Amino acid sequence: MKAYVLDIVFRGPSQKISRRVLVPEELTFSQLAFVLNISLGWEKETDFSFLLPSKKIIVTELQPGKLPNERLQEASDAQLYTYLADDRSFCYLYANRHEMIFDITLDEVIDPWGGRDPHVLDWAGACTAAAALVKAPPAENASEYDEEDVNYNLDQWCTIDRRRYEHRKLAEIYADIEAGKYGFSGYKARRPSVAKAFSSPDARKAFFSIMFHDSILKARDDERMPPTLQMMLSGFAKDELVSIAEQKGVDVRPGMRKQEIIRRLTKTMLDPRVMENYFLCLGDEELRSLRQLLAAPDTFEEDSPHTFENLSEAGYIAETPDSDLVIARDVAKGFIPFIVEDSDEFDMKRRQRTWLIDTLLAANILYSVTPVDILCSIYKQGGLGTLEPAELKQEVAKLPPEFLTGYWLRGDLFVSEDLEEEEINIILDSQGDAPFYIPGTAEIPLFAQGLGLSAREDEEALIRFFHQTLYYDEEETAEIMQHLHWSFLAGAPVSFVRDMLNEDGYFDALTKEQDVTLRRLLNRLHDNTRSVSNRGFTPNEIKEQRQEERAKKAARKKAAREKVVFLKDRNKNKEKSH
16 A cells, blocks of 8 residues: 655744644545644644645535535545545645645655554644634744654544445544544555456356456455445445435334444345346446456446446445446346346347336436327337337336436326426426427437437537637536537527526627627527427427428418319309200
8 A cells, every 4th residue: 555745834824834744545535634633733623625726626525415526526535545646736724714724745655555544754833723823923822732642643543444435524533533433444446457358158257257256255365355235335324324225115214223224235235136127227338348347347447437327326336536446246246147148038128128218318308298108109219129108117117216217297297307396387388289209219329318419510510619719618618518408408598598608607708790600500509409398309390390380281271272263163164054
């Protein structure tokens, strides 16, 4: 393992306050905040942030319901080694106060390092947090600082146990220390190098069954050993485990101990029938990636950050902050029989299941509220058989919650998740009795991913305009295009979307010529984007339908008039003959 030597210098107005601290590479940023506070000799404080300027990232403890993103990371999950490879300088905000900033520099990497606890190597300036802000002579600010005592506490409280994941927030760490529960967890995946998997079914079966089981599972070095599912679940807080159990239909009684919840979850999740149900939901790319992960874990790289999104959400695969993937050894053992299964019947069952998922995803994007008979029509496009409405509803009920993206309303309407009753009524009112656009076979997988909903040439024209004329960078352009994409899909008019983007600081300094060009390009994109209010049709397709309907109506009127004239002429001729 490695350790980092960090130089920590206070930026405030008082005398020089600095620490030189050695820390294990596996520490989370929440653990690092605790170590820094103890190393400084400052009072308990649970608010903090780390600023990583080179990556423009803030690492802090997020509020409940707040999800991490490219600029904001969860400190209790983010480990040092995933960031300090690139960032040798960063900042620490004690109590999240900008007047209490520490500049931190990675001075040295000790590799290899056989220790297990952080400790102070050198220090200067001893004072309380409150005194640090006072512009007073060092003698007046000084307080007792016992380096030996500080290091004793760090040794007792912060010794690393490398067999478990750590997800505790800083307040939880303080609470555990005060309760006499000492020690840090710091699991860092060390995936072994294994031979490249062979292509034939027999060789593949031998590889997964022998190489993975015998070589990895029987490894004596704990640091080479992948964790068990129980170990991975132990890193979750009790309320998180309760939520996971409820989602999976696992019975959890009030007052049940955390370990019992983990035991029940583990038993359910490792049930072969349950694992098969999840496996059948994996698309071709997901299946190929899972095989690669098990075959060459030391070299595996995700093609997309969402490759194992559903399996990660389901708790079968853990993703570290630097996007390394860890699969529990008992989970791998459970999936291997399905991975090596190559029967046509089993593969067809998986393809039917994944096509059903694509059907639901595409319908949700195109319509938001979908009658069951329309779902049957979309499913039929896959050429994998047909489903009657009752059969389709039965198959949907089999889907794991992580793969299910909607719910049944009033029996025969499938509704996008998170839609309230009022929103549903608004959508239905806007749609009226308009027909549904039934996508083709090749369109459905694209629509399921939110792709192919606009004319490609219109998107490219806008992107060129943003780059070449307005000089927006890649990130800004992507943000604008995403906003346009989903706004037009929802049926928002061009003027409304433009006003919203103006409020965000875009398009506020255009020339007259630029403004005319922008309006033209936005209108083109809007008119060629499929929308929920049109039940999947584009505005231009709706316009063409209306023109065709008017032409048919005019033709019917013309035919009726011609028939009347014909009848009049015929009657006149009859009268003359008489």
